[in-house]
Amino acid sequence: MNFDLSKTQKMLQASAQTFFQRECPIIKIREIIDSEQGHDKDLWTGIAEQGWTGLILPEEHDGLALSLVDLAAVAEEMGKACIPSPFIASTWASTLIAASDNSTLKQNLLPKLALGESIATVAILEDGSNWDSTSVQLAAQPGDSGTILSGSKKLVLDAESADTILVVARQGTELIIAVVDKSAKGLRINATPGMDLTRRYYQVDFDQVAADVLASGAIAENALKRSTQTAAIITCADLLGGMEWVLKTTVEYAKSRQQFGKAIGSYQAVQHQCADMLLMNESARSATYYAAWALYENDPASDEAINIAKAYCSEAARLVGNSGIQIHGGIGFTWEHDLHLYYKRAKSSEYLFGDQSHHREQLAKLIID
Amino acid sequence: MDLNLTESELRFRDQLRAWLKNNLPEKPIKAKSDHDPDYWSNLRSWQNKMFEGGWAGVTWPKEFGGRGATSIEAGIYMEEMAALDAPERVGTIGEGLIGPTIMAEGSDEQKEFFLPRILNATDIWCQGFSEPDSGSDVASLATKAVRDGDNFVVNGQKIWTSYAAVADWCLLLVRTDNNVAKHKGISALLVDMKSEGVSVRPLRQMSGESAFNEMFFTNVRVPARNLIGELNDGWRITITTLMNERANLGSSIYILFRKNLTALIKRMKELKSGGMCLSDDPINRQKIAQMYLELEIFKLTTNRALSKIANNATPGPEGSILKIYWSEMNQRLVQSAMEILGDQAQLQDFDDGSWVHGYLRSRGNTIEAGTSEIQRNIIAQRVLGLPRSY
Numbered sequence: 001m002n003f004d005l006s007k008t009q010k011m012l013q014a015s016a017q018t019f020f021q022r023e024c025p026i027i028k029i030r031e032i033i034d035s036e037q038g039h040d041k042d043l044w045t046g047i048a049e050q051g052w053t054g055l056i057l058p059e060e061h062d063g064l065a066l067s068l069v070d071l072a073a074v075a076e077e078m079g080k081a082c083i084p085s086p087f088i089a090s091t092w093a094s095t096l097i098a099a100s101d102n103s104t105l106k107q108n109l110l111p112k113l114a115l116g117e118s119i120a121t122v123a124i125l126e127d128g129s130n131w132d133s134t135s136v137q138l139a140a141q142p143g144d145s146g147t148i149l150s151g152s153k154k155l156v157l158d159a160e161s162a163d164t165i166l167v168v169a170r171q172g173t174e175l176i177i178a179v180v181d182k183s184a185k186g187l188r189i190n191a192t193p194g195m196d197l198t199r200r201y202y203q204v205d206f207d208q209v210a211a212d213v214l215a216s217g218a219i220a221e222n223a224l225k226r227s228t229q230t231a232a233i234i235t236c237a238d239l240l241g242g243m244e245w246v247l248k249t250t251v252e253y254a255k256s257r258q259q260f261g262k263a264i265g266s267y268q269a270v271q272h273q274c275a276d277m278l279l280m281n282e283s284a285r286s287a288t289y290y291a292a293w294a295l296y297e298n299d300p301a302s303d304e305a306i307n308i309a310k311a312y313c314s315e316a317a318r319l320v321g322n323s324g325i326q327i328h329g330g331i332g333f334t335w336e337h338d339l340h341l342y343y344k345r346a347k348s349s350e351y352l353f354g355d356q357s358h359h360r361e362q363l364a365k366l367i368i369d
Numbered sequence: 370m371d372l373n374l375t376e377s378e379l380r381f382r383d384q385l386r387a388w389l390k391n392n393l394p395e396k397p398i399k400a401k402s403d404h405d406p407d408y409w410s411n412l413r414s415w416q417n418k419m420f421e422g423g424w425a426g427v428t429w430p431k432e433f434g435g436r437g438a439t440s441i442e443a444g445i446y447m448e449e450m451a452a453l454d455a456p457e458r459v460g461t462i463g464e465g466l467i468g469p470t471i472m473a474e475g476s477d478e479q480k481e482f483f484l485p486r487i488l489n490a491t492d493i494w495c496q497g498f499s500e501p502d503s504g505s506d507v508a509s510l511a512t513k514a515v516r517d518g519d520n521f522v523v524n525g526q527k528i529w530t531s532y533a534a535v536a537d538w539c540l541l542l543v544r545t546d547n548n549v550a551k552h553k554g555i556s557a558l559l560v561d562m563k564s565e566g567v568s569v570r571p572l573r574q575m576s577g578e579s580a581f582n583e584m585f586f587t588n589v590r591v592p593a594r595n596l597i598g599e600l601n602d603g604w605r606i607t608i609t610t611l612m613n614e615r616a617n618l619g620s621s622i623y624i625l626f627r628k629n630l631t632a633l634i635k636r637m638k639e640l641k642s643g644g645m646c647l648s649d650d651p652i653n654r655q656k657i658a659q660m661y662l663e664l665e666i667f668k669l670t671t672n673r674a675l676s677k678i679a680n681n682a683t684p685g686p687e688g689s690i691l692k693i694y695w696s697e698m699n700q701r702l703v704q705s706a707m708e709i710l711g712d713q714a715q716l717q718d719f720d721d722g723s724w725v726h727g728y729l730r731s732r733g734n735t736i737e738a739g740t741s742e743i744q745r746n747i748i749a750q751r752v753l754g755l756p757r758s759y
Contacts, residue, residue, distance in 0.1 A: 001378060001441050002371050003669075003676035009370070069370055251753050266756040268742070271749035278748055279690050286669035287662075293372055308662040360658035361651070367661055368634055368648050 003289070005073060013073040019050060020081035026338055029198070032084045033341075038200045039086060039161045047087065048116020056091075056230075057098055061110035068230065068296040072237040072288060079241025082341050084198040086119050086158035088238065088352070092231035093120035093166050099223035100177060100215035109164060109179070120164040122227075123153035123204050131354040133168065133175055133224055138206070140169040140176050146213050147171060147178050149206040157352075159189045159202035167211065168224060175220045178211035185209065196348035197341060229295055229306045232353035236288040236309045239317040239349050242342045243284060246324040247277045249339070253328055264327070273323045280316040287312045304366050311359040317346040372672070374445070381442045382449060388422050389453050398456040409493075409535045412459040416490035419458075425488045426464050433472060433480070434488050440678040444620040444671065451624030462532060463487035463494040467540050470557075470610045474598040479559065483538075495536035497527040497560070497584055498607070504529075505743050507542070508552040508604060512586060514543035516593070521545075521558060523566075523589040529737075533569045533582035536562050540610070541586075546601050555603035559595040566590075576729035611739075612688070620675075622695050623668045626702065629727065630660055633706050636720070642711055656705045663698045670694065686752045689744040696734035696741065703728045 005013065023046050024032075032040050047053060055071050057063025071091070078087060094113040097106055097120070112118040129135040138151035149167055159165060159182070167178040180187060186207040194201045215223050251274055254265030264270050291309035294302040321343040325332040332339050354362070374382065394415065400408035419425045428443045429435020438446065450458075458464070468487045471479055486492040503510040512525025523543055533539070539560045546554030560567070566589035571579035598606050634657060637647035647653055674687035707714045707728055714724045735741040749755045 001374050001672060001676060002680070003673040004680060005370055251755065254755060263756055265749075265753075266758050268746065268758045271753075271755050271758055272742070272745040274753050274755060275693075275745035275748035278752060279693060282690055283666050283670055283694065286673050287666050289370065290372065290669050293370055304665075307658075308665050311658070311662055312666060357655065360655045360662070363658040363661060364654035368637070368654060368657060 003286075005069070005289075009070055009073050012070055013077060016050070016052075016074045016077035017080070019046070020077055020083060024081055024083055026082070026341075029082055029084060029341070033197045037161055038084055038198075039158070040084075043083070044085060044116060044119070047085065052087075053090065053094075053116040054114030057094055057110060057114045061098070061106065062114040063098075063110070068233060068292040069289060072233060072292040075234045075237035076241040076244075076288075079238030079345075080245045082198055082242065082245070082338075082345060086121065086161045088231060088234055089121040089157035089162070090119050091234055092227055093122050093162075093164070095230045096122060096166055096177060096223055096227035097179075097214060099226045101219050102212070102214050105179060105212055105214055118163040119158065119161050120166060121156060121158045121162040122166045122168065123156040123159070124168040124224075125155045126151065126153055131228075131358050133221060136168050136170055136175065138167065138169040140171040140178060140211075142171065143210055145210075147176065147211050149178055149180070149209045149211050151206055153204045153206075154192065154201075155194075156202045156204045158200055159204050160191070160200060165204065166214065167206070168220075171216065174217045175224070176216040177214040177220045177223065179214050180206075180209055180211045184211070194348060196344045198345050199348050228353055229302075232306055232310045233288065233292050233295060235349050235352050236284070236291065236313040239313040239346060240281070240284045240288050242346055242349075243277075243281050243317050243320045246320050246339065246342055247274070247281055250274065250277065250324045250327050257329075270327055273327060277320045277323050280320050284309075284313045284316050304363055307359040307363040307366070310354060311356040311363065314350040314356045314359075318350060321346050374441075378439075378441055378445060381438070382445045385424065385446060385449050386453075388424060389449065389455060392418060392422060393453060393455060397454060404534075409459065412456055413490045413493070415456045416458065416460045420489040425460070425490075426468065429464075429468060429484075429488070430472070433468075433484050440675040441672075444675045447620035448624050451621035459493055459532070459535070460487060460490050462496060463492060466496065466610050467494045467538075470540065470606060471597065473609055474557075474606050476594075476597075478594070479597060483559070492537040493532060493535055495530050495532045495539050495562075495584075496610070497530055497533075497539045497541040499529045500526055501528050505740055507607070508555065510542055510544060510555065512541070512543050514545050514556060514558060514591070516545075517590075519593050520590040521593060521596070523558070523560070523586045523591055525586050527584040527586075528572070528581075530569075530582045530584050531580060533562075533584050534571055538562060539584070540597075541591075542603055542607060545603075549601070552604040554601055555607070556600050557597045557603040557606045558591050559597055560586075560589065560591050561595075564589050564591065574730070574733065576726055576733070619667075619691060619695055620671055623664065623671065626664055626667075626695075626699060629702070629706070630657075630664060632720075633657070633660075633709065637709060640710070647709060653709045656709060660702050660705055663701070667691070667695055667698060686748060689739070689747045689752075692739060693735075693741050693744045693748075696731075699734050700731045703731045 024043055032038060051064050052074050054063035055066050056068060059065045097109050113120055126138055140147040140149055149169055163182055165180050165182060169176050169178055186209040188205040190203045192201050192203050254270055254274060255263050257264045287309040291305040294305040325339055328339060331337050398411045426435040427438040427446050431437045464487060468484060471483055498507050500510050514521040514523045539562055541558045541560045543556055543558055544554055545556040566587040568585045570583045572581050572583060573579045640647045671691060706724055710724060713719050717725060750757055
């Protein structure tokens with residue numbers, strides 16, 4: 001048994017770290033955040049040129065067919081650098097397309113996504129719904145050559161930057177995954193800014209929008225499940241990267257900030273919080289990489305592995321953020337310090353793909369029922 | 370990264386499993402009272418049987434009678450024993466702490482004499498470290514050893530000593546120089562517990578049993594050849610022993626706690642509260658899921674640490690992280706169990722008082738084998754490089 005990343009994986013991770021440090025230092029992040037789209041096209045091109053937009057996609061569609069562990073290693077660095085980009089949304093969408101069975105649509109959509117030439121996102125949440133697919137109600141009516149969508153989706157990531165929107169809807173009693181171009185007739189996008197400055201959320205309204213069907217019924221359910229699990233793991237890796245940044249930054253501060261004639265890191269109340277942060281980081285790391293490995297290997301325990309990882313990382317990142325701010329004292333509470341960027345990102349990540357309560361209930365179903 | 374067991378790891382596991390299935394005692398070995406002599410002699414026989422079967426000291430080098438097992442195999446060993454409810458390993462201190470210390474620091478005579486007797490359960494060992502005035506600050510210990518001809522004469526007292534009532538030998542930390550910094554004047558002696566002047570008094574824990582003891586040393590004569598390592602070098606030896614203790618990373622703890630959780634889920638399906646089955650209550654479900662995920666992450670981090678040791682061979686700070694993690698997790702686990710099971714859980718004959726016992730015993734987890742406070746100091750100072758706080 002070997003829990004270590006391979007030499008190649010470590011090199012991949014190191015090169016991602018270098019890339020982000022060089023291409024997107026924190027000052028650039030603040031520029032992107034303040035920009036209209038909240039997304040830098042040159043940065044996206046750079047990410048695509050590294051191969052990361054197609055890292056886990058099939059080779060037949062111009063992907064690199066590497067593992068989820070490799071992707072998690074890159075995603076960790078993205079989280080550590082707090083990169084504003086549609087990466088999670090587009091990875092979720094492209095994984096959903098790859099797991100569907102409409103080969104024409106796959107052939108049309110995937111290569112451009114793999115090469116970063118286009119961006120996609122997925123619309124699932126509605127008023128009164130949660131991350132359980134059974135609560136999806138948005139009405140899809142059979143149309144001439146596909147389906148017709150009517151209704152409203154909320155909290156859609158990166159709808160403005162996306163070229164393509166996948167819509168989880170219900171046709172009769174069946175779940176379907178529909179595909180629309182962002183410029184489709186009857187589709188309206190409204191910005192709904194959230195707490196997280198590094199991610200953009202939108203409400204998307206559908207007024208009799210004609211759409212293609214990517215998958216329906218059991219295949220749609222499975223594709224949605226698998227892609228959401230993949231996206232959840234990437235989010236865990238993102239959370240982990242952020243946690244590592246907070247720990248490192250906080251320990252450096254505790255060593256340098258002096259009060260009462262000593263570094264504040266000499267005081268046990270501060271030291272012990274730092275030790276707890278390390279403990280949580282190590283636990284989050286174990287859970288995240290195990291889930292990535294288990295899902296990629298189709299391990300029988302992969303469903304619970306994802307529940308475990310997302311529930312744990314969602315809470316741990318918040319607690320680490322709390323301690324990070326606390327130990328920094330007054331300056332930790334300012335807009336000027338970078339801590340709040342990570343803290344707010346951790347909150348949106350906490351919600352994405354189901355928070356700790358959601359995943360605990362999914363886990364309870366597996367272990368009790 | 371590959372979390373499947375390798376072929377040789379699987380072989381190790383399967384061989385052990387087969388041997389255990391053929392050799393485990395038919396009935397669990399249980400103590401009929403606090404001072405049941407049959408209990409200890411049965412445990413010694415079991416240990417000896419494991420030795421005869423080639424399953425004692427698995428991590429010891431082959432030259433000393435072990436199997437040279439890897440850290441992963443050591444983890445498998447602990448898991449399998451726990452999974453099959455194997456009896457308590459009464460030689461655990463000898464095998465896990467004293468033996469490796471003697472191998473690293475002992476003279477050839479000491480190695481030749483003591484190591485085989487540890488493996489075959491002739492000798493049960495205890496550690497005499499803590500004193501009433503020296504707990505976390507064990508380096509401040511005051512039990513004195515004064516050289517007199519061919520012997521040291523030992524006077525003092527030790528406390529919290531597990532197995533002292535049944536032990537044959539003791540690794541005893543003593544002060545041999547009062548004129549230097551406290552940790553520079555400590556020596557380690559191997560003491561025959563049958564020596565004149567040694568007396569043992571059991572101490573009762575709040576959870577009911579008397580699993581630890583006080584030891585009193587009154588003019589005990591210890592042959593000078595029983596000094597292990599150099600005079601006044603005992604502190605360094607202590608650190609080696611404690612590193613090995615923390616390297617024993619608790620694969621068996623995982624199995625034990627998992628069994629408790631399985632038993633709890635089973636009970637939840639049988640019992641009701643307010644007309645609702647305990648296992649349908651959404652609050653209980655959240656608590657169970659939280660227990661489960663914390664436990665699984667404990668296993669993952671343990672395996673990750675064992676994997677790292679297998680790759681680098683030196684135990685690092687993983688032990689401190691894991692110790693804080695499991696001890697505090699268990700305290701949460703047992704409290705959740707008490708909440709879920711409700712008022713009846715406090716009764717002594719509800720499930721044989723097992724929930725009561727588990728709940729009370731858990732308070733000792735964050736104190737024994739290095740308090741949570743000390744472990745956090747260690748992590749802060751040695752891993753994060755923060756300044757010493759005292």
